[in-house]
Amino acid sequence: MRRSRAFIPTIKEAPSDATLASHKFLVRGGFINTQGAGLYNFLPLGKIVLEKIRAIVKEELDQAGCLEVQLSFVTPIGLWERSGRSNSMGKEMLRIKDRHDNEFVLSPTNEEAMVELVKNRVTSYKDLPLNLYQINTKFRDEARPRYGLLRGREFLMKDGYSFHSSQEDMIREFELMEATYKKIFTRLGLDFRVVQADSGAIGGEGSKEFHVLANSGEDTLVICEACDYGANIETIFDEEEVQALNENSYEELQLKKLDKRCSCGGNLSFKKGIEVGHIFQLGTKYSQALEAYFNDENGRAKPFEMATFGIGVSRLIAAVIEQNHDENGCKWTKETAPFAVNILLSNVKDKAQVALGEELYEKLKALRVEVMLDDTKERFGFKMKDAELIGFTYTVIIGKELENGLVQIYDRKTTQNSSVRVDEIYAKLVELLKS
């Protein structure tokens, strides 16, 4: 893509309400813009990143045998009345009426719809297990949306639901999904932890959350420094203690912390996390409530054993930035960067610079490398600041050193410049992109 033809409205000043790095840089970098409270538009750059994350999620789930579907976003109120959630979810569900005065809900989640879909279509144990998922818009009318993409009202979420003939098989799938989620977050380049979460009536290890470790996270976790044990503090401490921890007044809880040394003997410590995934053993809660049965080997009707799996796709965009940025802007991870290479022409009036830039641009495009050619008339400093803000993995600087047969590669992660001879730049880039 040529920068001169792109729609990337970067701005120097952050919106006044943005407190988090991800919110500031995503708006300043022209990835998203605010449409209303908790509502965001995705501009070309934001859309590219969103689709990259979506693709990775889909690829890994499909590898694990999950099947993608897409349920309607607008759902009749009756669906929610049958499960009782029309009342229990209250104002979080946005209700609308059509021209006939019939009431509808913008889906905040899809357990009911998914059970209805499977009910009476899957009727035999022979057709189980089944794991269906979708990556679709959700709407939750939060009392107080904030933190940019981290807590919006409309957001993109992957929600999956599995159906089984036995609890053992459901637990097998649950473990498979835990492993799959780890693959997904690892591919995205995130530093994350799997922690035990509050599992309510189900008990045991029926609920696990995936948290990206970042100081701006809304949840507090206890994690072991030696093994991979971790838990949301909601599962360990009572309400008052959770409150104290969330207010960062850790001191008086240090004693308790020592008492609760990890079973492996390692030290436990507190960390902040952003919840980006949640897997949950549902059992027969929804299948029973919605009378969704299958016939077992003996021809007896039994409710499906179910589990549910969620990933906050649009929230992940913000999580990547919360964990990977500096004072100048975004540092996308390898798999999330909207463009791998940015070719910066220091002075577009210099014909030699333009010629080399164009040549390199065409060669990289031929290799299907995601490459941006900054062919705008701006000055060097302006273009560098823009490149850092947007967060291209590598920026090739074609400038005054060209006279000496040199160009520079700026590595966004390390912020280091290194000189490369012009006749070696292409090979060098190919090598960098491979690793």
Place this chain on the structure above:
RNA sequence: CGGGGUGUAGCUCAGUAUGGUUAGAGUACCUGGUUUGGGACCAGGGGGCCGAAGGUUCGAGUCCUUUCACCCCGACCA
């Protein structure tokens, strides 16, 4: 949902206390020129129903009423 606050140019904000020429600055944008390795400089220019509706007044960005939107703290958040 409780408490507090803000709506004026694309963005960040003055101006409102005490009503009074043609509503301002910075930045962004357009034109011309200079400049070209870290968000340049000079000159000129376009852009506002001062959130909306009603009211008081000779006169309202400023006062009154209503309303909408947005933000902050808290509660809530499978």
